[in-house]
Amino acid sequence: MPELPEVEYERRRLQRVMTCARIQRVVTRRANLRYAFPPDFAPRLESQTVVAVRRRAKYLLAELESGDVLLMHLGMSGGFRVADGDAEYDRHDHVIFELSTGAVVIFNDPRRFGFMTLLRADDIESHRALARLGPEPLSARFGAAILARALGRRRTPLKIALSDQRVIAGLGNIYVSEALYRARLSPKRRASTLVTRTGTPRPALDDLVRAIKDVLRVAIRNQYRTRAADPFLVYDREGERCPRRGCGGTITRIVQGGRSTFYCPVCQR
DNA sequence: CTTTCGTCCTGACTGC
DNA sequence: TGCAGTCAGGACGAAA
Numbered sequence: 001m002p003e004l005p006e007v008e009y010e011r012r013r014l015q016r017v018m019t020c021a022r023i024q025r026v027v028t029r030r031a032n033l034r035y036a037f038p039p040d041f042a043p044r045l046e047s048q049t050v051v052a053v054r055r056r057a058k059y060l061l062a063e064l065e066s067g068d069v070l071l072m073h074l075g076m077s078g079g080f081r082v083a084d085g086d087a088e089y090d091r092h093d094h095v096i097f098e099l100s101t102g103a104v105v106i107f108n109d110p111r112r113f114g115f116m117t118l119l120r121a122d123d124i125e126s127h128r129a130l131a132r133l134g135p136e137p138l139s140a141r142f143g144a145a146i147l148a149r150a151l152g153r154r155r156t157p158l159k160i161a162l163s164d165q166r167v168i169a170g171l172g173n174i175y176v177s178e179a180l181y182r183a184r185l186s187p188k189r190r191a192s193t194l195v196t197r198t199g200t201p202r203p204a205l206d207d208l209v210r211a212i213k214d215v216l217r218v219a220i221r222n223q224y225r226t227r228a229a230d231p232f233l234v235y236d237r238e239g240e241r242c243p244r245r246g247c248g249g250t251i252t253r254i255v256q257g258g259r260s261t262f263y264c265p266v267c268q269r
Numbered sequence: 270c271t272t273t274c275g276t277c278c279t280g281a282c283t284g285c
Numbered sequence: 286t287g288c289a290g291t292c293a294g295g296a297c298g299a300a301a
Contacts, residue, residue: 002295034277034296058295076294077279092279111278113295129296156272165296173294258274259294 002074004137004170005219007058010080014105015053017082018062022049022100029094034075034115044118045070045097057133057169067121071129075113081106133169137212142168144201144209151191152199159187159256168212174235175215177262181234183211186268187254187261234262242267 002010026042038044048064055061062070083104089096095107095116107116119127134150135142150167161167162176171179180187185194185208194205222231233243234251242249242264249266 073295075278075296109278110280111294113278115296153271160272163295257272260292 002058002076002078003172003175004055004058004216005175005223007060007074007170008055008220009223010074011053011055011060013082014060014062014080017101017103017105018050018053018097018099020049021103022047023097024100025096025098027096027098029089029096033094033109033112034073035117037116038118041116041118044068056130057136057165058172059130061124069119069121069124070116071119071127072107072116073114073129075109075111075115077111078107078109078114081108132166134165134167135169137168137170138216142209142213144205147209148195148199148201148205151205152195154191156191157188157256158185158191158194159261161191162212163257163259170216171212173259173261174232175212175219177235178219178232179208179212179215181211181263181268182215183208184268186265187256187263189269234264237262 023045024047026045028037028042031037045064048066048068051063051065053060053062058073060072060074062072064070083106085102085104087096087104087106089106090108092108092110093106094109094112097105097107099105107114124130135146147168151161154161154167158180159176162171162179163173177187183204185204194202194208196202219231237251238253240251242251244264244267247264247267249264251262252265254261254263
């Protein structure tokens with residue numbers, strides 16, 4: 001479930017706890033998550049100081065003083081918790097970082113779709129997972145022009161295109177549905193119909209860009225508030241009345257690419 | 270090149 | 286009450 005807003009929230013927490021701290025001890029409590037840990041994972045991390053914790057798409061990157069980067073993905077159920085000295089661990093606590101400050105950072109991931117690996121400074125740009133990622137939706141340069149280039153030749157439905165991390169980085173199943181709802185665009189609409197034949201953005205694409213940015217900004221803000229409650233307008237609300245004033249439609253669930261999409265067939269076109 | 274599909278994993282949930 | 290079956294999700298590699 002972690003998409004860009006949840007990962008950004010985790011980044012800010014880790015940034016606060018880990019920056020300037022030295023990693024004293026690393027414990028991997030099983031041999032693999034999604035992938036096996038590199039054989040020298042713990043030794044290479046130990047005694048290094050964390051310079052910063054960054055985010056790219058749904059990846060977290062802890063930069064170390066050596067220039068190496070601890071690359072982390074939360075998969076679908078991953079998350080961190082911070083304890084002081086003596087923590088109790090459960091069976092899904094897979095990686096423990098003991099810091100020089102006395103804080104202990106614990107990575108928990110029941111479904112183990114997440115992973116961690118350690119990259120040499122020179123390998124970061126070329127890393128398989130990072131090299132192909134599309135633009136960051138909250139960056140200043142992300143706009144209709146960039147998105148037009150990515151969508152222009154796409155024949156897939158909008159929902160599928162926006163879920164592709166090479167088109168735009170960081171959206172997942174939930175926020176794609178939410179953004180399309182805000183933009184009043186049907187998830188079934190062909191991606192290329194938001195772009196003219198000459199490759200310039202149509203007005204609907206401007207709406208979509210604004211909707212994506214708004215939905216992500218609000219979601220990041222919401223992380224600090226009601227993390228338990230679902231603040232979603234359409235996601236997982238099949239059968240409910242469309243919340244848009246005067247619409248009267250019913251939120252509908254369809255399956256696209258093997259995943260659920262939620263939308264209002266009345267106001268999303 | 271683009272697009273689709275199966276796979277990994279566990280917990281929550283449904284139905285008998 | 287128990288147990289089998291289904292579903293959810295992100296990324297990736299294989300196949301079309």
